Amino acid sequence: MMFKIFLFLVLAPTLIHSLDTVFNDDVLGLIVFKAGLEDPEDKLISWNEDDENACKWVGVKCDSESNRVSELVLDGFSLSGHIDKGLLRLQFLQKLSLSRNNFSGTINPDLPHLGSLQVIDLSENSLSGKIPDEFFQQCGSLREVSFSGNNLSGSIPESLSFCVSLTKVNFSSNKLSGKLPSGFWNLRGLELLDLSDNFLEGEVPEGIQSLYTLRTIRLRRNWFSGNIPGDIGGCLALELVDFGENFFSGRLPESMQRLSSCSSLSLGGNSFIDEVPEWIGELRNLRFLDLSANNFSGWVPVSLGNLQLLEKLNLSMNEFTGSLPESMSYCTNLLALDVSYNLFRGSLPSWIFKRGVRSVSLSDSHPRGIPSIRAASGGLQVLNLSSNSFSGKLPSDIGALSSLQFLNMSKNDLFGSIPKSIGELKTAYIVDLSDNRLNGIIPSEIGGANSLRDLRLQKNLLTGKIPPQIEKCTELTSLILLNNNLSGPIPAAIANLTNLQNVDFSFNQLSGSLPKELTNLSRLLSFNVSHNHIAGELPVGGFFNTISPSSVSGNPSLCGSIVNRSCPNVHPKPIVLNPNSSNSGGGSSSPNYGHKKIILSISALIAIGAAAFIVIGVIAITVLNIHARSSMARAAAPLTFSGGEDPSGSPTTDPNYGKLVMFSGDADFVAGTQALLNKDCELGRGGFGVVYRTVLRDGRSVAIKKLTVSSLIKSQEEFEREVKKLGKIRHHNLVTLEGYYWTPSLQLLIYEYVPSGSLYRHLHDGPDRVSLTWRQRFGIILGMAKGLAHLHQTNIIHYNLKSTNVLINGSCEPKLGDFGLARLLPMLDRCILSSKIQSALGYMAPEFACQTVKITEKCDVYGFGVLLLEVVTGKRPVEYMEDDVVVLCDMVRGALEEGRVEECVDERLQGIFPSEEAIPVIKLGLICASQVPSNRPDMTEVVNILELIQCPSEGQEELLE
Ligand SMILES: *[C@@H]1O[C@H](CO)[C@@H](O)[C@H](O)[C@H]1NC(C)=O
Ligand SMILES: *[C@@H]1O[C@H](CO)[C@@H](O)[C@H](O)[C@H]1NC(C)=O
Ligand SMILES: *[C@@H]1O[C@H](CO)[C@@H](O)[C@H](O)[C@H]1NC(C)=O
Ligand SMILES: *[C@@H]1O[C@H](CO)[C@@H](O)[C@H](O)[C@H]1NC(C)=O
Numbered sequence: 001m002m003f004k005i006f007l008f009l010v011l012a013p014t015l016i017h018s019l020d021t022v023f024n025d026d027v028l029g030l031i032v033f034k035a036g037l038e039d040p041e042d043k044l045i046s047w048n049e050d051d052e053n054a055c056k057w058v059g060v061k062c063d064s065e066s067n068r069v070s071e072l073v074l075d076g077f078s079l080s081g082h083i084d085k086g087l088l089r090l091q092f093l094q095k096l097s098l099s100r101n102n103f104s105g106t107i108n109p110d111l112p113h114l115g116s117l118q119v120i121d122l123s124e125n126s127l128s129g130k131i132p133d134e135f136f137q138q139c140g141s142l143r144e145v146s147f148s149g150n151n152l153s154g155s156i157p158e159s160l161s162f163c164v165s166l167t168k169v170n171f172s173s174n175k176l177s178g179k180l181p182s183g184f185w186n187l188r189g190l191e192l193l194d195l196s197d198n199f200l201e202g203e204v205p206e207g208i209q210s211l212y213t214l215r216t217i218r219l220r221r222n223w224f225s226g227n228i229p230g231d232i233g234g235c236l237a238l239e240l241v242d243f244g245e246n247f248f249s250g251r252l253p254e255s256m257q258r259l260s261s262c263s264s265l266s267l268g269g270n271s272f273i274d275e276v277p278e279w280i281g282e283l284r285n286l287r288f289l290d291l292s293a294n295n296f297s298g299w300v301p302v303s304l305g306n307l308q309l310l311e312k313l314n315l316s317m318n319e320f321t322g323s324l325p326e327s328m329s330y331c332t333n334l335l336a337l338d339v340s341y342n343l344f345r346g347s348l349p350s351w352i353f354k355r356g357v358r359s360v361s362l363s364d365s366h367p368r369g370i371p372s373i374r375a376a377s378g379g380l381q382v383l384n385l386s387s388n389s390f391s392g393k394l395p396s397d398i399g400a401l402s403s404l405q406f407l408n409m410s411k412n413d414l415f416g417s418i419p420k421s422i423g424e425l426k427t428a429y430i431v432d433l434s435d436n437r438l439n440g441i442i443p444s445e446i447g448g449a450n451s452l453r454d455l456r457l458q459k460n461l462l463t464g465k466i467p468p469q470i471e472k473c474t475e476l477t478s479l480i481l482l483n484n485n486l487s488g489p490i491p492a493a494i495a496n497l498t499n500l501q502n503v504d505f506s507f508n509q510l511s512g513s514l515p516k517e518l519t520n521l522s523r524l525l526s527f528n529v530s531h532n533h534i535a536g537e538l539p540v541g542g543f544f545n546t547i548s549p550s551s552v553s554g555n556p557s558l559c560g561s562i563v564n565r566s567c568p569n570v571h572p573k574p575i576v577l578n579p580n581s582s583n584s585g586g587g588s589s590s591p592n593y594g595h596k597k598i599i600l601s602i603s604a605l606i607a608i609g610a611a612a613f614i615v616i617g618v619i620a621i622t623v624l625n626i627h628a629r630s631s632m633a634r635a636a637a638p639l640t641f642s643g644g645e646d647p648s649g650s651p652t653t654d655p656n657y658g659k660l661v662m663f664s665g666d667a668d669f670v671a672g673t674q675a676l677l678n679k680d681c682e683l684g685r686g687g688f689g690v691v692y693r694t695v696l697r698d699g700r701s702v703a704i705k706k707l708t709v710s711s712l713i714k715s716q717e718e719f720e721r722e723v724k725k726l727g728k729i730r731h732h733n734l735v736t737l738e739g740y741y742w743t744p745s746l747q748l749l750i751y752e753y754v755p756s757g758s759l760y761r762h763l764h765d766g767p768d769r770v771s772l773t774w775r776q777r778f779g780i781i782l783g784m785a786k787g788l789a790h791l792h793q794t795n796i797i798h799y800n801l802k803s804t805n806v807l808i809n810g811s812c813e814p815k816l817g818d819f820g821l822a823r824l825l826p827m828l829d830r831c832i833l834s835s836k837i838q839s840a841l842g843y844m845a846p847e848f849a850c851q852t853v854k855i856t857e858k859c860d861v862y863g864f865g866v867l868l869l870e871v872v873t874g875k876r877p878v879e880y881m882e883d884d885v886v887v888l889c890d891m892v893r894g895a896l897e898e899g900r901v902e903e904c905v906d907e908r909l910q911g912i913f914p915s916e917e918a919i920p921v922i923k924l925g926l927i928c929a930s931q932v933p934s935n936r937p938d939m940t941e942v943v944n945i946l947e948l949i950q951c952p953s954e955g956q957e958e959l960l961e
Contacts, residue, residue: 026054026069029089037081044077068092075121076100083108083122090114097121099146107152109134112142123148123170130154131171139163146170148194153177156200161186168192172218176200185210196220196242203227209234209255218242220266225249233258244290245269257282268292268314275299281306292338293317300339305330316361317341324349340365340384353380363387363408379403386432387411394433399424410434410456417441418457423448429475432456439463442486447472454478458504462486466505468493478502482528485509490529492517499523506530506551514539514558530554536659537567661720662739662750663727693753701753702738706746707824716742722823723749729794733787735807735817754807754815759867762808763874774913776812777871777906781921782946783814788864789939792857796820801863802843803870842866842877842887846931858933864942865889865928872922874906889929892922920949 031049039045046058054069055062061071069090080102087096093114099121106129111120118141127150136142136159148170155178156171166187172194179202180195190211196218203226204219214235225247232238233255239262248270257279259265265283268290276296280289281303287310296318304313305327313331316338323346324339335356340363352360359382366388380401391413399421401407407425410432417440418433425431429451438460446455447469455473458480465488466481476497482504489512490505500521506528513536514529521527524543531554538544538552538560549562559567689707719742727737741748756762759780762772772780784806791798799822807815845862847855866877869888879886895901905918924945930936937945 024053025089025091027051029086030054030057030060030069030072032086032089033084036084036086037079039077039079041078043074043079063092066092071095071097073097074101078102080104080126083111085110087111088114093117095119098125100124102126104128106130107132107135107147112136112139116141118142119144121146122150125150127152131157131176133157133159136160136163139165141165144168147174148172150174155179156181156195158183160184164188166190167213170194171198173197178202180204187211188213190214191237192216194218195222198222200224204229206231208232211235213237216240219246221245223247227251228253228256231255235259236261238262239285240264242266243270247271249273252277254279259283261285263309264288266290267294270294272296276301278303280304283307285309287311287333290314291318296320298322300324302327304328307331308333310334312336314338315342316363316365319343322346324352326351329354335359336382337361342366358382358403360384381427382406384408385412389413391415393417394419394438397421401425402427404428406430408432409436412436414438418443418446418462420445422446425449427451430454433460434480435459437461441465442467442470442481444469446470449473450475452476453499456480457484458482460484464488466491466494466510470494471496473497474499476500477523480504481508482506483508487511490514490518490534494518495520497521501525504528505532506554508532510534513537514544518542519544527551534558538562659716659743660739660741661724663724663737689749691751701755703735703751703753705749705751705818707749707821719747719824722820726796726820726823729791729796729819731787731790733783733813733815734790734819735815751817752815754809754817756808756810756812758804759806759808759814759871760803763803763870764876772812772908774909774918777909778917778921778946778950779812780806780808780814781868781871782943782950784816784864784867785939785943785946787814787816788860789943791816791819792860792939797822797855797857798860798863801860801867803867806867845933847933856933857939858936861928861936861939861942862930862933864939865925865930865936868921868925868928869904872906872918872925873904874908889926893926896922896926917949921946924949 027049030047034044034047037044043058046056047054048057051057053062053067054060055067059072059074059077060069061073062068063070070092072087072090072093073095075097076099078101079098082105083098083103085108087093088108088110091114094116095118096111097119100123103122103125104127107122107127109132111117112135120142121144123146127147129152131147131152131154136157139162142163143165144167146168149172152171152174153176156176158181160166160169161181161183164187167189168191169187170192173196176195176198177200180200182205185205185207188210191213192215194216197220199222200219201223204224206229208214208229209231212235215237216239217235218240220242221244223246224243227250228243228248230253232241232253236258238259241259241262241264244266245268248267249272251274252267252272254277257277260283262283263285265286265288269292272291272294274296275298276291278301280301284306286307289307289310289312292314293316296315297320299322300315300320302325304310305325308330310331311333312335314336317340320339320342321344323344326349328334328349329351333356336359337352337357338359338361340361342365344365348362352362356379358379360380361382361384363384364387381403383401383404383406386408387410389412390409393416394409394414396419398407398419402424404425405427407428407430411434414433414436415438418438420443422431422443423445426449428449431449431452431454434456435458438457439462441464442457442462444467446452446467450472452473453475455476455478459482462481462484463486466486468491470476470479470491471493474497477499478501479494479497480502483506486505486508487510490510492515494500494503495515495517498521501523502525504526507530510529510532511534514534516539518527519539519542521543527543527547528551530551534552534555535557536559538547538558540560544562547562549564552558552563555563559565689705691703691705693701693703695701720740723737723740727739730736735754736752737749738752739750741750788798788801796819798816798819800818801816805816805818807817809815843863843866845855845859847859866889869875869892870877873888873892875886875888875891877888879888892901892904895904901919901922902915904922905913924942928936928942
């Protein structure tokens with residue numbers, strides 16, 4: 001067999017006839033056909049040349065009597081190559097179907113000469129060239145032919161009209177041109193004619209009525225012109241007529257009213273004129289009627305109401321006037337109605353929103369009066385009422401349109417607010433309410449519409465903020481809010497809408513800075529915030545590296561390379577520093593020990609042979625004190641402006657910028673404060689920085705701590721993480737951290753301002769010193785204990801307890817400040833730590849000096865113990881006498897041992913304090929100040945004990961023995 005095939009291939013085609021008798025023609029023909037093909041999916045692997053016949057091969061069917069091939073069906077086999085002459089050997093072939101492959105080349109004119117071929121389907125291949133005239137010259141028994149979806153050109157051959165046995169002709173989707181052959185209507189048996197999507201032209205001739213059996217005629221998308229043949233009504237079997245998108249003109253021929261079997265009539269996209277005739281109501285089987293994009297005028301015929309099977313009606317883009325007939329309420333099967341772009345004048349009939357209509361398009365059709373939406377319209381999926389003159393409010397129950405997918409009410413005269421029920425449109429993916437006069441806010445309920453892909457609210461009068469709840473609309477790709485009066489910041493939550501592509505917030509009153517997180521939006525194509533009041537630096541990274549300048553223009557306070565405005569070193573500038581504030585003399589306002597006194601204390605302490613930890617601490621203090629001063633001066637240099645000069649007049653070229661974060665409330669700190677942070681506003685100095693008081697625009701006072709250890713500060717990220725953690729802590733007895741401000745060279749912490757000054761002042765310094773009663777002192781001790789206990793519950797160690805860090809409010813309640821700041825240091829270096837809290841000498845737990853002991857909350861308990869004793873005795877933890885140093889703890893402990901502890905209580909209270917409370921409190925203080933950490937109680941225990949002490953009926957003496 002191989003040899004025979006070899007001979008055939010070498011000698012073909014000249015010797016075919018002489019070798020005829022040697023082979024089974026079918027096997028030979030198919031093998032030759034296969035040999036010329038590419039079969040990338042090996043679909044024809046079963047085609048074996050050694051077989052006696054081809055009847056079992058894939059795609060092959062044989063006549064049961066003759067065992068000769070009668071059908072070859074290779075649809076969708078991904079074959080490519082030419083349709084080879086080998087097939088011509090299949091003398092008994094009746095059906096050849098090679099649809100959906102990749103055959104190329106021209107059509108073989110000899111194919112129909114095969115003895116009994118009835119069906120030939122070459123659709124959806126890559127055939128090109130003309131349809132050969134010879135093809136139809138002897139078409140014998142050919143009944144169905146499809147060349148649809150190829151690349152055939154030229155005209156339809158005249159010979160086609162000789163193939164009178166044809167029932168189906170499908171030449172759609174090619175590049176055929178020219179006119180219809182003159183004898184076309186000779187094909188009396190034609191049932192299906194599809195010539196759509198070609199370049200055919202000229203008139204469609206009369207005489208079509210001889211096609212009694214024609215059911216389907218599709219001439220869509222050609223260049224046919226003139227009238228529809230007047231006798232088309234004779235084709236009584238017609239079910240589908242599609243003449244859409246041609247150049248047909250004139251009136252609809254009257255005979256069409258006889259097409260009572262017709263269920264689909266498409267005449268859209270032509271130039272038909274005049275009224276739609278009343279007889280249209282005779283086409284009782286119509287389900288689909290498309291008269292769109294013609295020049296029809298007049299009223300819509302009342303007889304449309306007779307079309308009870310009608311499902312889709314498209315009358316859009318004509319010149320219909322009047323109103324839609326009430327009779328159409330009988331079209332009970334109507335699903336989709338498009339009457340947009342007409343000249344209606346009447347009001348919309350109520351039936352539109354009744355029953356099961358799914359899609360209503362009334363765009364630019366000029367009806368009057370807004371229809372009321374009813375619960376019954378719950379099945380509505382598409383509602384397009386755009387570009388009309390609807391005036392009124394949006395129906396508050398718009399959410400009742402629970403199946404709505406597409407809502408377009410743009411370009412009307414709607415006013416009032418957007419109903420909250422908009423959030424109930426769970427399936428809507430496009431909502432367009434743009435170009436109206438809507439006011440009020442964008443309701444936060446919008447987050448409920450979580451299928452939204454496209455939200456357009458531009459060109460309205462909307463106010464308020466962009467609701468952060470929009471983050472729940474995770475499918476959003478397009479968010480267009482331009483041209484409103486929206487204010488407030490752009491919510492960072494937008495950054496969670498990862499599908500966003502187009503965002504337009506331009507021409508609003510938005511303020512604040514652009515959230516950095518926006519750089520995460522990886523699919524952005526446009527992001528327009530121009531003409532707002534956006535300030536601060538443009539985010540760097542992602543889309544924002546290439547954002548066009550016009551998208552950010554019109555925001556005078558925005559900086560960054562794109563807007564060609566360098567970001568000032570400190571920006572926004574809440575403060576102007578007094579040039580003298582970091583110079584010498586600063587220490588004079590310190591409530592703590594001056595420089596001189598420290599030096600004195602060194603000699604004094606060494607002289608009395610104090611514990612080793614104090615010595616180490618003091619040496620570290622001296623060294624670091626010098627270091628801190630010099631680094632402070634350096635850091636302050638670029639920030640120093642001479643008093644009164646406008647800082648913005650001399651922007652620095654430093655690329656660093658400031659970042660202001662408020663944990664609650666608005667950041668109107670930026671705009672609000674013009675306060676000069678100079679010595680007049682200075683509240684005090686501590687180990688971590690100088691504290692100033694300033695007033696926000698809203699009249700609220702805040703305390704601002706300028707950290708003076710900038711060279712020791714962690715990276716911005718770590719700094720922010722730690723500060724945010726501290727900002728979360730809220731307790732009645734803790735000073736609230738309200739926000740912070742960061743630049744590489746300057747860090748500010750913004751605290752709640754507590755008006756009455758520090759505990760230190762109340763006890764030792766101020767004019768209030770006499771006023772503290774025992775009750776008040778006890779309250780202060782208990783409050784401090786509660787604050788500290790809360791801090792420890794959130795795993796934060798204060799590290800810096802001392803009476804200057806305890807603030808007293810107007811009701812004489814204590815608030816602990818400055819907590820947790822040691823966490824801002826790059827590491828908990830004890831050296832630095834002990835130097836930063838240098839002034840806390842006497843509060844410092846002994847384990848600080850001991851490198852091998854872990855520092856825990858217990859060091860705070862020690863400090864608390866000392867504080868407690870300070871409050872009770874009114875004495876500083878370490879008092880410097882003429883030639884002596886008195887350590888408070890030791891003094892009190894000694895007094896207790898000698899049984900004269902009551903003498904330790906502040907002399908200002910002598911005679912007016914309850915000793916049944918004072919003595920246990922002092923004992924508690926001493927236990928807290930134990931040298932061994934494990935001997936000290938937890939702060940929650942301390943709180944419990946204090947509450948017991950406060951209640952004199954309990955046996956507090958036993959408790960503390
Ligand atoms: C179709 O055939 C041509 C060559 O004739 C080839 O370049 C092309 O990739 C084929 N296409 C498919 C989809 O197989
Ligand atoms: C003509 O053939 C194309 C491609 O196979 C097909 O999509 C179309 O439905 C056919 N036309 C008719 C009227 O059946
Ligand atoms: C279709 O045929 C034209 C020539 O008639 C040729 O230029 C074009 O490349 C062909 N297109 C395809 C997709 O084969
Ligand atoms: C984004 O979503 C995540 C997870 O739901 C959430 O934790 C985060 O806070 C959101 N981000 C913003 C900026 O809202």
